[in-house]
Amino acid sequence: MRVLLTGWASFRRGEATAGDVLSLRAVSDVLAEAGVDHVTAWSPGFRPEGPHLEDAHPDAFSHVVFACGPLHGAQLNELHERYAHCRRVAVGVSVPDPHDPAATGFDAVLARDDGDASTADLSLAAWLEAPPAVGVLLAPDQPEYGADRRHQDVHETLTGWLRDLDCGRVELDTRLATDDWRHCSTPDQFVSVAARLDVLVSTRLHGLVLGLKAxxxxxxxxxxxxxxxxxxxxxxxxxxxxxxxxxxRAELDEWFEWCCSAEGRARAAGEHPYPGPLAELVGELKGLP
Structure with missing residues (x-):
C-alpha cells in the first residue's frame, strides 16, 4: 500500500487555506502512526519545492486520499481520471451534490456534513505550533523627507524578510475610520489590538509609540x-x-529575536514615562518663564 494524500491545496488552480492544510496534516499523522507509506502533494503555487501532483506518477500509488473541502469541480474530475486505477477515498469533506461526478468518483466518502451524523472538521485533530503573532505597520511615502526617503527599499526588505519568517502576520494601520469596518474607529481600539501581539514591526513613529504603550x-x-x-x-x-x-536581514533577525526574548518583553512591559513638552506648553500659553 502506498497512498497519495491530496486536497484543495494540492491543485495547481486550487488554494491553500489554514483549515485545508491542517486537515492534510492531521491525516498525514494518522497514516504515519498506522505505518502507511504516503506522500502529500502540494500546489506549486503554494510550495514550489513540491512534491506536486505532476511528479506523483499514478503507477506509484495504490490509493488516493482526498482530505477536506467540497467535492465539486473539474480539478477533482481530473484527479479521478489520472488515478483511475487507484482506490480513492475522500475524508472530512462536504458533498453539495451526491450525484456530482466529483463525488461519485470516490470509492468511499467519509463526509463531515451529514445532518445529525455530521462530524468535526479534520483540522481540529491536527497539532499546532505556536509561532509569534507579529503586527506589521508600514509608513506611507512621506514626501516631506525629500531625497532621504528610502521607504520603497526598506519596505521591500521588510516584507521579503517577513514572508520568510515563521510567524503569524497581521497588517495594521493607524488610520482611524468610522465608515470602514476594516479600520479601528478609536485609538483605544487600535491599542487593544496591538496589546494582543507578540511583536510589532513598524516603520511609523506611532507604531513604535503605541506598541510600547500597549x-x-x-x-x-x-x-x-x-x-x-x-x-x-x-x-x-x-x-x-x-x-x-x-x-x-541579519540585523532584523537579531533584533527580532531580542524582541521575542524575556528581556525584550520585560523592557516593553515596563513603565514608559512621558518625557514630552506638555508642561512647557502650559507655560508658553500662560506667558510663564
Whole structure:
C-alpha cells in the first residue's frame, strides 16, 4: 500500500487555506502512526519545492486520499481520471451534490456534513505550533523627507524578510475610520489590538509609540536615510530595537529575536514615562518663564 494524500491545496488552480492544510496534516499523522507509506502533494503555487501532483506518477500509488473541502469541480474530475486505477477515498469533506461526478468518483466518502451524523472538521485533530503573532505597520511615502526617503527599499526588505519568517502576520494601520469596518474607529481600539501581539514591526513613529504603550516589543525601522522621526522617538523613549534604513536581514533577525526574548518583553512591559513638552506648553500659553 502506498497512498497519495491530496486536497484543495494540492491543485495547481486550487488554494491553500489554514483549515485545508491542517486537515492534510492531521491525516498525514494518522497514516504515519498506522505505518502507511504516503506522500502529500502540494500546489506549486503554494510550495514550489513540491512534491506536486505532476511528479506523483499514478503507477506509484495504490490509493488516493482526498482530505477536506467540497467535492465539486473539474480539478477533482481530473484527479479521478489520472488515478483511475487507484482506490480513492475522500475524508472530512462536504458533498453539495451526491450525484456530482466529483463525488461519485470516490470509492468511499467519509463526509463531515451529514445532518445529525455530521462530524468535526479534520483540522481540529491536527497539532499546532505556536509561532509569534507579529503586527506589521508600514509608513506611507512621506514626501516631506525629500531625497532621504528610502521607504520603497526598506519596505521591500521588510516584507521579503517577513514572508520568510515563521510567524503569524497581521497588517495594521493607524488610520482611524468610522465608515470602514476594516479600520479601528478609536485609538483605544487600535491599542487593544496591538496589546494582543507578540511583536510589532513598524516603520511609523506611532507604531513604535503605541506598541510600547500597549506593552509590546517593537522592532522599529527608520525608512529615512540618516535617521528621521522614528530614530528620534526611539532615542526619546530609550528604546534599543531601532534599525536604520540600510539594515539587512541579519540585523532584523537579531533584533527580532531580542524582541521575542524575556528581556525584550520585560523592557516593553515596563513603565514608559512621558518625557514630552506638555508642561512647557502650559507655560508658553500662560506667558510663564
Amino acid at each position: 506593552g509590546v516589543p517593537v522592532l522599529a525601522v527608520d525608512p529615512v536615510a540618516h535617521g528621521g522621526k522614528v530614530t528620534a522617538q526611539a532615542a526619546a523613549l530609550g528604546w534599543p530595537a531601532i534599525l536604520p534604513a540600510a539594515a539587512g
